[in-house]
Amino acid sequence: MESIFFLVVAAVTVLASILVVTCKNPINSALSLVMTFFCLATFYVMLDAPFMAVTQVIVYAGAIMVLIIFVIMLLNVKAETGKRGTHAIMAGSAVGLFTLFITCWFLIKGSMSGMTGDMTKEQIISYGHVELIGKALFTDFLLPFEITSLLLLAAIVGSVILAKKNI
Numbered sequence: 001m002e003s004i005f006f007l008v009v010a011a012v013t014v015l016a017s018i019l020v021v022t023c024k025n026p027i028n029s030a031l032s033l034v035m036t037f038f039c040l041a042t043f044y045v046m047l048d049a050p051f052m053a054v055t056q057v058i059v060y061a062g063a064i065m066v067l068i069i070f071v072i073m074l075l076n077v078k079a080e081t082g083k084r085g086t087h088a089i090m091a092g093s094a095v096g097l098f099t100l101f102i103t104c105w106f107l108i109k110g111s112m113s114g115m116t117g118d119m120t121k122e123q124i125i126s127y128g129h130v131e132l133i134g135k136a137l138f139t140d141f142l143l144p145f146e147i148t149s150l151l152l153l154a155a156i157v158g159s160v161i162l163a164k165k166n167i
Contacts, residue, residue, distance in 0.1 A: 002046075005046075006046065009039050009042050009043065009046075010039075012035070012039055013036055013039035013040065013043075016032045016033075016035040016036040016039060017032075017036050019032035019035075020032045020033045020036060026072045027069065027072065030065060030068055030069050030072065033065065033068075034061050034065050037056060037057070037060045037061040037065070038057065038061055040056055040060075041053040041054075041056040041057045041061070044056060049129065050129065051129045051130045051133060052129075074163065119132070
C-alpha cells in the first residue's frame with residue numbers, strides 16, 4: 001500500500017513539475033509549483049521527517065509562493081503570446097537529456113558512501129528531530145545562520161527600494 005501511495009504522489013509530482021515549465025500563464029505555473037511543494041512535503045512525511053515537511057509547507061508553499069505571486073502581480077507579467085523558437089526548444093532538450101544521462105551514469109557507476117553520524121535511530125526518536133536540528137543550528141552552524149539572516153534582510157531592503165517609484 002505504501003508503494004502505491006509513493007507511486008501516485010511521484011506521478012503527481014512529475015506532472016505538476018512539468019506544468020510549472022509548460023504553463024503559459026505565470027499564475028498557473030506558480031500554482032503548479034505549490035502542488036510540487038506539497039508533494040515534496042508528502043515525501044518528507046514518508047521519510048519520517050515531519051519537521052522538514054512542515055518547513056517545506058510553511059516556508060516554500062507559503063511564504064516563497066506568496067512572494068513569487070506578489071512579484072508577478074507587481075511586474076504585471078502577462079501570459080506568453082509569442083511562439084518559442086525551435087532552437088531554444090532543441091537546446092533545452094539537449095541540456096535536459098545530457099543532465100539525465102549524467103545523472104543515470106553516476107547512479108549506476110557510483111556507490112553509497114555508507115557514512116553514518118554520531119546519533120543512532122533510537123537516540124533520534126527519543127530526542128526528536130526538531131530538538132536535534134535546533135541544537136545543531138544554534139551551536140555548530142550559528143555563523144552561517146546569522147549570515148543568511150543578514151542576506152535576507154538586505155534582499156528585503158533592496159526589494160522595497162526597487163518597488164518604490166520615487167526615492
